[in-house]
Amino acid sequence: MAVSRTLPEPDAATRVGLRQVLVVLCATEITSWGVLYYAFPVLAGKITTATGWPTAAITAALSASQLVAALIGIPVGRRLDRHGPRGVMTAGSLLAVPAVVAVAYAPNLACFLAAWLLVGVAMGAVLYPPAFAALTRWHGPNRIRALTVLTLAAGLASTVFAPLTAWLSTWLDWRGTYLVLGGILAVITIPGHWFGLRVPWPPRPPVEAQHAHAANPGQVARSRSFVVLAVALSMAAFATFAVVVNLVPLLGERGVGTGIAAVALGLGGAGQVAGRLGYATLTARTSIRTRTALILLAMAATTALLGMLTSVPALIAAAILAGMARGVFTLLQATAITDRWGATHYGRLMGLLSAPLTITMALAPFAGAALANLLDGYATTFLLLGAITVGAAALSLASTPRTS
Numbered sequence: 001m002a003v004s005r006t007l008p009e010p011d012a013a014t015r016v017g018l019r020q021v022l023v024v025l026c027a028t029e030i031t032s033w034g035v036l037y038y039a040f041p042v043l044a045g046k047i048t049t050a051t052g053w054p055t056a057a058i059t060a061a062l063s064a065s066q067l068v069a070a071l072i073g074i075p076v077g078r079r080l081d082r083h084g085p086r087g088v089m090t091a092g093s094l095l096a097v098p099a100v101v102a103v104a105y106a107p108n109l110a111c112f113l114a115a116w117l118l119v120g121v122a123m124g125a126v127l128y129p130p131a132f133a134a135l136t137r138w139h140g141p142n143r144i145r146a147l148t149v150l151t152l153a154a155g156l157a158s159t160v161f162a163p164l165t166a167w168l169s170t171w172l173d174w175r176g177t178y179l180v181l182g183g184i185l186a187v188i189t190i191p192g193h194w195f196g197l198r199v200p201w202p203p204r205p206p207v208e209a210q211h212a213h214a215a216n217p218g219q220v221a222r223s224r225s226f227v228v229l230a231v232a233l234s235m236a237a238f239a240t241f242a243v244v245v246n247l248v249p250l251l252g253e254r255g256v257g258t259g260i261a262a263v264a265l266g267l268g269g270a271g272q273v274a275g276r277l278g279y280a281t282l283t284a285r286t287s288i289r290t291r292t293a294l295i296l297l298a299m300a301a302t303t304a305l306l307g308m309l310t311s312v313p314a315l316i317a318a319a320i321l322a323g324m325a326r327g328v329f330t331l332l333q334a335t336a337i338t339d340r341w342g343a344t345h346y347g348r349l350m351g352l353l354s355a356p357l358t359i360t361m362a363l364a365p366f367a368g369a370a371l372a373n374l375l376d377g378y379a380t381t382f383l384l385l386g387a388i389t390v391g392a393a394a395l396s397l398a399s400t401p402r403t404s
Contacts, residue, residue: 017199018138022146024196025131026153028089031188032126033154034161035181036096036119037062042165046174053109059365061113065120066362070355072124077133077351084201085134086193092125093189100182104175126189128154129354132334133347137202140343144280147334155273155327205343217345221352225340229399230356233333235392236296238360239385240326242368243303244268247319249369250378256312264319271323272330279331288339292396295332298325300389307382333357340401 040062048055079088099122102115131150139146161181168177220226247268251261282291302322309315337349372381 021138021197021199022135022149024192025134026150028093028126028189028192029128029131029150029154030157030160031185032093032096033157034164035100035185036123036127038158038161039165039178039181042162043169043174043177046169050174053112057109058112061116063362063365064113065116065123066358068117068120069123069127070358070362072121073129073354073358074351076125076130077347077349080130080133081204081345081347084197085130086197088125089130089134089197090190090193092122093185093193096122096126096189097182097186100178100185104178104182126193128334129350130347133350134197136338136343136346137205138199140205143338143343144283144331144335147331148276148279151276151327151330151334152273155269155276158269217348220341220345220349223401225399225401226349226353228395229336229340230353232296232392232395232399233336233353234356234360235395236299236329236389237357238364238367239303239389239392240299240329241361241364242371242385243306243322243382244326245365246368246372246378246381247306249372250306250382251315253378254310254312254315256315260312264316267316268319268323268326271320272327275324275327276331279328282328283335289397289400292332292336292399293393295325295328296389296393296396299329300386300393303382303389304386307379307386340399
């Protein structure tokens, strides 16, 4: 078994390189999320109008891409642990560009779906999990600060690309808009990943004394605590993404106009940024077990509030609070592995943990709408989603290895 030792402090040149890496990943994550994910909901209506393809079918294409991303993330995590992010993230960008072009030129629904499956492969190599793994290894003990900066920046993806996509679509059709976005993706992410991630990949961190139980990643992945963590976070991810997608319909059910509902949704996004700012303080003052349960309970409470409140100001305030809880949840996911099992096998374990989360996130939009139909309304649905998250919080109490 490897023994714990103190790694040398990075020299000045390495510190400059690490700052460059962080800036590059902030830029590429904003662009990748913006083009590969957030442009779609803006263009979905125009795609349906122009092609006659059912909205449910084209939305299913996006969900299918996320399912593919979940599966691809597992081998990507293994490779990244060994060789670093430069090759795999550059390859993902090189694939993403022709995949977006294929979406733009899709002559029929079957080709459209196939193109989105290619987009899913690219997503698995360029979105959060590989970026989290890169910063966790490169920044070591300063990883929480780096991860916070990255998620704060990437939280602006919808802020930047939703209006940009809408503006482009006033001048171009949806196909032309995707071609322009594909060009932006190529210009920023391909050279960014290839030239910006050239900092030497550090050796695999030694197993620390407090994480001696994590020397064998296969054993960790089969352990009760890892399986419980995956289930708990997947339940919470399902509920919170169902809330995001169905917030506007809920507000509409309460008599809130579409314009105000959109503002509430946007303020929830701003709440995500605010919530992430306090994560470092939270980690310093709470244990792993307490922190995980508190964040999930906060998500449950804000989701239930949205289902119970009726006044517009109160609903908007609850949407902001829900956004704050959701923002902290992203960082909880990013640090869940290192908090419990250290950074030695982060890429591999993160790929395995992210797969079920991504799958539940992909299913959440359809499941949320189906539950609303089954329960005769979104208010009851949000109460149920809150109860599911309470269950996730309860499960999370068993997700921490006793030796952590």
